[in-house]
Amino acid sequence: MPEPAESPTVSVPLAEVARIAGVGRAAVSNWRRRHETFPAPIGGTDASPLFSLAEIEAWLHREGKIKTAVEPLERLWPEYEALGDRDAMGFLVAQVGLRLCGEPGRPADGPPAAAGVLDERQSGLLKRTLELAGTKGPAETFGFLLERWLRTHVRQIAVTPGPLAELMTDIAAVVHDGAVRTVLDPACGTGTLLLSAGRRWGDSEGGSGLAELRGQDRDPVLASLTRAQLAVAGYTGAAPPEITVLAADTLRADAHADVRADVVLCNPPANERDWGHAELATDARWAFGQPPRTESELAWVQHIAAALAPGGVGVMVLPPAVAARRAGRRIRAGLLRAGVLRTVIALPPGAAPPRGVGLHVWVLRAGGTGEEPGASPAEITLVDTAARQSGPGAMGAGGVDWVQITEQVVKALLGAGGPGNVTVPVIDLLDEEVDLTPARHIPRGRAADLIGLRRSWARFDAHAGELRDAAGVLSALEPVDAGDVAPLITVADLERAGALEIRGGQALPEAEVERGARPADGARVLTGLRLPGGPELWLPARAVTEGEKTGALTVTASQDVVVSMLARDFDVHVDTEAPSVLGPQLCALRVDPSVLDPWFLAGCLRAPDNARRAGTHASTTSRVDVRRLRVPRFSLEEQRRYGEIYRRITTFERELQGLRRVGCELVRSLGDLLSHGQLPRA
Incomplete structure (x- = not known):
């Protein structure tokens, strides 16, 4: 003990x-x-x-x-x-x-x-x-x-995901055509990018391998953790690299000002206002113009460009707005004219924090040696990988298909054509906007439009058919005078009688919740009503198993009735996609099927009048007390008959929503084709 x-x-x-x-x-x-x-x-x-x-x-x-x-x-x-x-x-x-x-x-x-x-x-x-x-x-x-x-401390620290770090290292390896002796990360965080670089170049045998790994971060805690990570990793080469990680504000007090690196990998902080705009107004690094106060990201871009050795390669992660904001167009134009900015890659949402945004990767190249693989300095390569989600090679955050993304990006860098990438003459981008967003320059393929349009019409027809079937059954129902009102029983009484068990949702492990397409072994996470088209939340099987074992997570089973208890978002449904992990505003009712029919229970609980009676009405965050909700006392046979009717109602509702979504998609697609002159004349 x-x-x-x-x-x-x-x-x-x-x-x-x-x-x-x-x-x-x-x-x-x-x-x-x-x-x-x-x-x-x-x-x-x-x-x-x-x-x-x-x-x-x-x-x-x-x-x-x-x-x-x-x-x-x-x-x-x-x-x-x-x-x-x-x-x-x-x-x-x-x-x-x-x-x-x-x-x-x-x-x-x-x-x-x-x-x-x-x-x-x-x-x-x-x-x-x-x-x-x-x-x-x-x-x-x-x-x-x-x-x-x-x-x-997940809310205070944004970590570069391992797969994204590997992709950035792969990009640098393809674009850099010489020996990599020095790698720098001027905003190293916990060191994920330097670790990836060490694995790529740090174990080379002989004297031509990596000589230096250099990092810097203004947070002393993160700098110390990076040093520790690199020390624990170790290197097996004959001449292991020298590791130097320092704590200082890179833009204001660059501790590696005398270093010219062969490769710079960086995921800098974004949307900062107090980055030193006034005090750095005459800084020599601003070769393409002083960054506006609202464009801290372009200060980092120019810092990295200045830190590159001749022929060096910089790979950095940026918010998508940096490619299009008007305030930064003069600097973007300067980077294009000088041939420093060579590639812009759009990643799908979920690739890295913040998960709901599709971030960009910019590839910089300092002049001085060799030829650029794939594109000359008079051209820029634009790659859109936004469709690479939930594929067979999907792994990591958000269900992003990193295998397919890496393959697409490498092919584009090597000059191979293909869907989702294009090489654009720099002169075509030097307009009033200098918009470098890949999706706005990659042409639509007619074959892809034809396939997508036909798939949308097939989905529309499927929804319409299901809707007609459900409507045919429901329209034949007529209200009847039931005479005496059936006696009611509350959920609390049903719980005491052992007919059901109430399981409240719990706080979720935010560090492990993923967003995007859910893999086959992932369990969906429910936090309330999910808007159609919004990112799906899910947890890996390992986290669900551990959480249910320790009681830290509430996980549904087949035919559990899930209740959203906030009055403004009140909803009830039978979980037909179990297992699901429930957040704190939800609860699960697990019924005894020999006494209660789950579909009957869900249909009765969902009645708006029932929710009004059971609500607290205390404030805008009023909750519905699930134990006060009531259902009629019916025999099991009668419950099943009503439950079947409720199944039809939910089918009608689901198909109606699906028909509306697909209809909106079709309207947008047809309008897009019309504006491009790709529809036949009537």
């Missing part, structure tokens, strides 16, 4: 208690109610109490409640969280990585932990972590701590 005195101030929430005990969160809530000896909260709120980790573990052992052995790393993590703020945790995680690789922490800006100066509590935790790593291994130990830290 752990010694309670080791960490008397460490506090954990109910979810962590459930994870330690290997049970669901509901079981822990039951223990609190039934056992007077259960430890009292030491903090938090009534809704989210915090408990002493030492007291919890002592109670679990004393009562024999621990079902599975607690992973040592899982046991240590609450002590990292107990350190308090984000920086203290991050610096200690970085120290773990550096010490595991025999590299002591070097002085850096930030708290004492950044320079390797730890207080007694942090030193003890570091010592125990290093001892544990002797059995777990450096990579697994550091990787676990870093992943937990990133998950805890």
Whole structure:
């Protein structure tokens, strides 16, 4: 049993208690109610109490409640969280990585932990972590701590996804035609891009491999974590690269001003206003014009262009608006005239944070050596990969098909034609807009329009046929005078009778929720009503399995009735696509099929009058109390008859919505073809 005195101030929430005990969160809530000896909260709120980790573990052992052995790393993590703020945790995680690789922490800006100066509590935790790593291994130990830290602070830190980093490295490898000796990332974050570059060029044998990996970030915590990541990665080449990662504001105080890199990879911060516009007005880096205050991204573009060695290649991620905003057109024109900007690649939404936006990748090339593969300096290559989602090679965030995207981009860079890319003369883009958005320059293919149009009409006919069938059945129904009104029973009474079970939705692990097309092994995530055409949310199978096991997620089963409880978005439906993961504004009703028909239940609960009676009407965020909703008392046979009618109603509603969506698509497509003169004369 752990010694309670080791960490008397460490506090954990109910979810962590459930994870330690290997049970669901509901079981822990039951223990609190039934056992007077259960430890009292030491903090938090009534809704989210915090408990002493030492007291919890002592109670679990004393009562024999621990079902599975607690992973040592899982046991240590609450002590990292107990350190308090984000920086203290991050610096200690970085120290773990550096010490595991025999590299002591070097002085850096930030708290004492950044320079390797730890207080007694942090030193003890570091010592125990290093001892544990002797059995777990450096990579697994550091990787676990870093992943937990990133998950805890997911809203504060945007990490470049691994597949996007690999794509950017592939692009640089194709475009750069010489030996890569120096790689730079001037906004390195947690080091994903430098790690990818190290894997690509850092393990070369002999003397022609990568010599330097250089990074910089204005956040000392992220700079320290990047150093640790690169140290843990290690390199097997005969001459491993020198690693230099510094903490400083790149635009205001470039720590690598004297470096000219063969490759620069960067995912810079976007939409910044306080980036140094006034104080950097005469900076020598603005060779193509001073960036407007609202165009911080173009400051980063020019910084990267200035950091390239002759023939060097820069690959960077930018918001799509940078390609078209009027304020930046003069700088874009200058980059085109100088032949520095060679390629603009549009990625599909979901490729990287923010997930709902299709980001762009810009490829820069400094003059001085060789010929550009695929396009001369008088031309620019535009690539639109927005359709590359949910393919057979799909992997990673948003269901993006990274295999197909990489293949399409590489072919375009090598000059191979194909759908989704075009080489445009620079002179054609030097108009008043200088709009570099790929979708606005890639011509539509007539064959593709013909296929798409026929598919849309096929979908329209399918919806119309289903709608006619449902309407034929429903239109034959006539209201009848039922005489005496059937007695009603509330959902609360049904729950007490064991006819159904209510399972409330829970907070979602935002770091693991993906957006976009859902793969076959993904479970959809429901947070309320999803607008047609909006990005679908889903969780990987691993996260769903773990979350259901620990009780941290509410996962539906076949024929569960899902209720959206916010009054303004009230809705009820039978989950025919289970398993689904429910967010906090939803609940699932799991019925006993020998007593209740789920379709009958859903149809009765969904009645608008029923929802009005059960609503709280307290504010704009009023909720419907699902336990106050009522249904008629009918026999099971009668329930099934009504349930079948409700199935027809839902089919009618679904097909009506589908017909409207496809009809709108057809109107847009026909209007587009008409404006291009691609429709035959009447």
